[in-house]
Amino acid sequence: MARFGGVPFDVSFPLARVAAFYSKQTQEGMMFEVEKFDGSSIVQSEKSNSNPQNKNSPDDESAEEFGGFKLVD
Numbered sequence: 001m002a003r004f005g006g007v008p009f010d011v012s013f014p015l016a017r018v019a020a021f022y023s024k025q026t027q028e029g030m031m032f033e034v035e036k037f038d039g040s041s042i043v044q045s046e047k048s049n050s051n052p053q054n055k056n057s058p059d060d061e062s063a064e065e066f067g068g069f070k071l072v073d
Contacts, residue, residue: 022029
């Protein structure tokens with residue numbers, strides 16, 4: 001569970017894509033060892049759910065640097 005604007009939310013994310021997390025409130029965080037991803041373990045449903053129409057958006061390059069996630073402040 002995480003709080004955004006003081007409101008609690010259930011949060012889920014693919015753990016294999018997390019390199020680090022940080023809490024601005026407590027100024028604490030944790031980093032993980034990053035392993036090279038070869039794509040061989042992608043589940044077929046994840047491959048079929050990709051939307052080719054969104055592949056050329058301007059944020060794609062920065063999102064790829066973080067495994068599909070964007071870094072936000």
